[in-house]
Amino acid sequence: MTTIHVGCDLTYSVTNPTSFLFNVAAARTPLQTISEETLQLNPSIQYEASSLGMEDIQVYRLYAEPCELQLNYRATVDLRPAINDTSQIVEAGYSQLPIDVLPYLNPSRYCESDRLAHFALQMFGNAQPGFCRVSAICDWINSNLDYQAGSSGPSTSACDVLIQRTGVCRDYAHLAIALCRALCIPARYVSGYAVSLQPPDFHGFFEAYLGSRWYLFDATHMAPVEGLVRIGTGRDAADASFATIIGSATLTHMAVWAEQTSPNPMPNQPAAVSTTD
Amino acid sequence: MTTIHVGCDLTYSVTNPTSFLFNVAAARTPLQTISEETLQLNPSIQYEASSLGMEDIQVYRLYAEPCELQLNYRATVDLRPAINDTSQIVEAGYSQLPIDVLPYLNPSRYCESDRLAHFALQMFGNAQPGFCRVSAICDWINSNLDYQAGSSGPSTSACDVLIQRTGVCRDYAHLAIALCRALCIPARYVSGYAVSLQPPDFHGFFEAYLGSRWYLFDATHMAPVEGLVRIGTGRDAADASFATIIGSATLTHMAVWAEQTSPNPMPNQPAAVSTTD
Amino acid sequence: MTTIHVGCDLTYSVTNPTSFLFNVAAARTPLQTISEETLQLNPSIQYEASSLGMEDIQVYRLYAEPCELQLNYRATVDLRPAINDTSQIVEAGYSQLPIDVLPYLNPSRYCESDRLAHFALQMFGNAQPGFCRVSAICDWINSNLDYQAGSSGPSTSACDVLIQRTGVCRDYAHLAIALCRALCIPARYVSGYAVSLQPPDFHGFFEAYLGSRWYLFDATHMAPVEGLVRIGTGRDAADASFATIIGSATLTHMAVWAEQTSPNPMPNQPAAVSTTD
Amino acid sequence: MTTIHVGCDLTYSVTNPTSFLFNVAAARTPLQTISEETLQLNPSIQYEASSLGMEDIQVYRLYAEPCELQLNYRATVDLRPAINDTSQIVEAGYSQLPIDVLPYLNPSRYCESDRLAHFALQMFGNAQPGFCRVSAICDWINSNLDYQAGSSGPSTSACDVLIQRTGVCRDYAHLAIALCRALCIPARYVSGYAVSLQPPDFHGFFEAYLGSRWYLFDATHMAPVEGLVRIGTGRDAADASFATIIGSATLTHMAVWAEQTSPNPMPNQPAAVSTTD
Missing domain, CATH: 3.10.620.30 (C8orf32 fold)
Structure with missing residues (x-):
């Protein structure tokens, strides 16, 4: 098993009422599980979390009035790849x-x-x-x-x-x-x-x-x-934009990371890796 | 309700072992139902009938050795459009x-x-x-x-x-x-x-x-x-080819029809018609 | 007749030996004549002035070693359009x-x-x-x-x-x-x-x-x-780039102008204007 | 020197008044000369022979009323390639x-x-x-x-x-x-x-x-x-269509040939060949 901490911080300048669809959350599959996960929005707008399509992509949909919108996502992900x-x-x-x-x-x-x-x-x-x-x-x-x-x-x-x-x-x-x-x-x-x-x-x-x-x-x-x-x-x-924007908003800050915390189990030689069923 | 007889005859000259995916069958929805349906293949090759995707398209998959392949599809379809x-x-x-x-x-x-x-x-x-x-x-x-x-x-x-x-x-x-x-x-x-x-x-x-x-x-x-x-x-x-062909086959004959048998209920003025949920 | 003063100043940062073809000079036709014209290069590189093609475009070709290259073109143009x-x-x-x-x-x-x-x-x-x-x-x-x-x-x-x-x-x-x-x-x-x-x-x-x-x-x-x-x-x-660059040079400054000095003879209503034979 | 007999026969069904520009004549250069050349049109429409562009392409321009138009071109060409x-x-x-x-x-x-x-x-x-x-x-x-x-x-x-x-x-x-x-x-x-x-x-x-x-x-x-x-x-x-057609005409017959009559001087090994100055 590999444990990876992932996350992103996104800031938008929203200048008109705008709908967002964020696709930044780690997917859940039998081989990729999530032990901790937080989503913070500032201002704390209400959002809808759904799973989309046959692959059950996790998306967040929300509607924002003009503001500076911050999204902070963090997750601890356990990979048990085949x-x-x-x-x-x-x-x-x-x-x-x-x-x-x-x-x-x-x-x-x-x-x-x-x-x-x-x-x-x-x-x-x-x-x-x-x-x-x-x-x-x-x-x-x-x-x-x-x-x-x-x-x-x-x-x-x-x-x-x-x-x-x-x-x-x-x-x-x-x-x-x-x-x-x-x-x-x-x-x-x-x-x-x-x-x-x-x-x-x-x-x-x-x-x-x-x-x-x-x-x-x-x-x-x-x-x-x-x-x-x-x-x-x-x-x-x-099909996989991290952000779909219907309205008027500009990305003003973006940080993305993925850090592996467990000892490195990565193989030295090429292997075939699968993280879905 | 409108009743429509539909069907198609397709003939292929298959010159090498070939896989086919046929998408000629009328779909089944709450508003489009099928009272009679036949599929004939000549030679009578075994086929797999599946429903594909979120819209449950009905497809037939089969594998043919070199031959003259005939497909005959007929269905009686009842439409109760919204x-x-x-x-x-x-x-x-x-x-x-x-x-x-x-x-x-x-x-x-x-x-x-x-x-x-x-x-x-x-x-x-x-x-x-x-x-x-x-x-x-x-x-x-x-x-x-x-x-x-x-x-x-x-x-x-x-x-x-x-x-x-x-x-x-x-x-x-x-x-x-x-x-x-x-x-x-x-x-x-x-x-x-x-x-x-x-x-x-x-x-x-x-x-x-x-x-x-x-x-x-x-x-x-x-x-x-x-x-x-x-x-x-x-x-x-x-996504909606009537025939996907992996191999080597040539369409040599094709007939398609759709005949309405019930009295014509078609409106004279524009209407919004829906045949899926 | 309309008299127009035109000109341009171009500065390039040339980082490798580079050939240039400049197409910034006013063309000479029976209806567009040039009373004064100067081209200055700094450093004062040798250049070749030619006329190109069936329309006799005036081009300057030169070869520059790495330097800051300035081109200053000025012309007084007399238009007698048909x-x-x-x-x-x-x-x-x-x-x-x-x-x-x-x-x-x-x-x-x-x-x-x-x-x-x-x-x-x-x-x-x-x-x-x-x-x-x-x-x-x-x-x-x-x-x-x-x-x-x-x-x-x-x-x-x-x-x-x-x-x-x-x-x-x-x-x-x-x-x-x-x-x-x-x-x-x-x-x-x-x-x-x-x-x-x-x-x-x-x-x-x-x-x-x-x-x-x-x-x-x-x-x-x-x-x-x-x-x-x-x-x-x-x-x-x-066919009409103002500068063709074979080598490595970056435009760092550009000014272009066209000033009409004679009283304005421009017609108030649409006219068909031709400045070539 | 290589001597080559070239030619073409073209037949068009012209259904409306139509302008043609034919570019089928062998070019004349110091290294490609023409000892015999005939152009026949049937019906014997008047045509304009011009040379076009900086390469002096030989073109024939003509205007035909509805008819069956035949063009027969033959030339004996002497090549003295560099x-x-x-x-x-x-x-x-x-x-x-x-x-x-x-x-x-x-x-x-x-x-x-x-x-x-x-x-x-x-x-x-x-x-x-x-x-x-x-x-x-x-x-x-x-x-x-x-x-x-x-x-x-x-x-x-x-x-x-x-x-x-x-x-x-x-x-x-x-x-x-x-x-x-x-x-x-x-x-x-x-x-x-x-x-x-x-x-x-x-x-x-x-x-x-x-x-x-x-x-x-x-x-x-x-x-x-x-x-x-x-x-x-x-x-x-x-720039080099053999026929430009402005109007309505269909090519109904076409024959093209090139026959070398002199003994074959073609080199056995790759050579750089030029037939223009």
Whole structure:
């Protein structure tokens, strides 16, 4: 078990009545449990806590009049990831995939897998199927993109990234997801807190469905997947914004952290890590 | 109640072992019930019938060796749509929207609402909110696009359509969905059988979430929404293909129909029609 | 005759050996003559002055070692525009167009006229041909775009602008050019100095070939075409950058101006203005 | 000297009064001369023969009433290409480039070199500069694209091709041109007749400016550059259509050929070939 303290402080200048949907809370799964969790709002506005979608993302919805709004979230998260030998993990045939996994084969806003079919087959069609192939995709992306803060924007998609060859974590994840789907491997976006991420920030990574479960991958190689605390899950980043804002508000301060307190159980060699059923 | 006989005959030339996912069965909702339904496959391959996603789409999955594969689907569908006075239907505020409706505000593969925010506000920001505004969107699309079979392809998106000004039913629906979402009105794609559609084919239309339910719209104005039999529902057409093919198969014959047998209860004036809860 | 004093001061921090091509000098045409002109470089690097292309754009090319490079350009320009009655200006048929004008019917990097054929015909196909139609295009663009500094970038094209509905002067010109070409009206980009432009900057406008000459238009309506001093001409902004930089240099200071000193001969009513043969 | 007989037969069904611009005539350069040339039109419509642009493309312009229009072009072309040792051909520095070559560094409609800067540097930045580097670009394109008739259309650009990885000759040329320009190597599109091309058709290839002249390249590797007879030259295919049609006409028959009659002087090993000054 790994115990990780995560949290964020967000401050907004709200200039008109504004609705917020925050997706900053650690998700609850059989393999990712939460021993302590607090949410503070200042002013202490009433909020609605709900779980959203088939992955039960925890979201907070609230409505604020003009003010300076502070949100402080803290949680202690216990991870008991399923760790498997990568060499044993194969790709499930289309007929074997659980029915609820199938939508993660479809193209989405930022992952145009339909346009990348030929390229994916050309580059990774002969790679060894299974965990290996998804790792090969991550390695290729890591070698061929340059991580540049500010080089992409809210409308940048996997195809854009493949052209411009620069991006940030969400772009790396989008391209990986698109290539997996193009090869008939279900893949989805995961937002989260990441131990050791520099500079500290929310992180975007992805999961591929292999064998009979979802495995974590981080094409940026910036944070070990053993130290990733899942927040939201979705088709792509469009489903996992940490804040959706309907109205008029400006982020004026942001701090995010993830600190591992238990002795480091992180393996020295690559392992397949899953934190959902 | 309206009773509609729907069905389709599909023939494929399968040249390699191929997996199929068919999404041709009429959906089951409290307002759309099915009194008779048959699926025939020739050769009589074993298939798996499942319901997929939060909208319980009915799908058939099967695996075929090389052959000529025929699928024949027939159903008798009873529609008891909720019909409301359009003038009474308002837009729900973001805070009032059911949590499971929120993903239908996000941009998707073929509906880039993020890129259309300014345009949507410019064109429809001053329209009367509610059913009216969605109708205005449909009317604008209908007036400004030309319906041309073959003018769009599998990668054509709402933005492409707005540039090229031509498309088919799925393109009309995609543009309408994108504009609704850009205005903070949840919207989703619906595939179905449509009475009176000429030439007969599967149809693509959409639903907007207004007041406290999903209402049907058809921006093509090619078929009355009272005669639409829902098949699949999703973020956009990527979620509602009538056939997903993993392998190698060619469609060699296709017939689709929808015939209303009961006396025509279709209203003469515009009404708001809903066939889901 | 209108006399206009134009000029610019540019300062670059050059951090590696760098080649520059400056396109800041007022063009020389029978209708735009130059009575005084100075170029100062500090340090006083040797430069090559050439005229480029079929429109004889005046460019300065130079090579700088790392330094702080200052360029100061000043000119006194006399404009004797051909001014015609807009109502008399018709569109030339394709067979009547001079052969060297034909390339300005082709799509270019930022003016994808090939994709806008249907839209252009739909919107402006029934407008009165001639000067009127180009004015109608400018008016429509002016009404339907919002001028927002920073809303577009170096890769933003006419189609992007038509989607996003915001842009700056070069975007307005690109969309107008694309629509003209789609209607078989030759059109080209012009960069220049503009009297009364606020805030002062280089300006981007365009010319359409009507009757038997090129007429000036400014879809932004931000500066009178009678006060435009032409610098560069080309297919689109790609051909008319005020500075092309091959190496490593950062613009640290920029001032641009255009001041009319003669009494104001600008007409009160719309006129067709041409400053090239 | 190589002598090549080229020609084409084109038949159009003209259904409305239509203007044509044909660009099928072999160009005349000091290294590509024409000993015999005939153009026949049936019906024998009057046409205007002009030379267009800085490259003196030979074009025929004509206006046809509704009819069946046949064009028959034949020419005997003598090529005396400058053939140089590839290893001696270097890249000219920006400061050394002739001023009229500079526009061929700018992005164009189908060659978005501005978007490919990072990719080009990443892939070819370390290649040996000169003829070698352009050959490396051609080889990479040849290895990474699949030639598929019908896989691209009139709006397909270099970036589209880099995503979809399929295309035809014009797409190969566009991607090569865009990559050259992104590396500061002037490049332009050339249309022509090609000996040994299968199936026979007009061909699209490109030229890069190296050392002090334009050298021919064919990224498709489908025809030897020694057997290419130049027709048109331009920024990209937008400037070199074999037929521009303003009106309403359908191509109903087309035959194109290029036959070398002299003994084969084609070198066995790669050589740098130039057919313009």
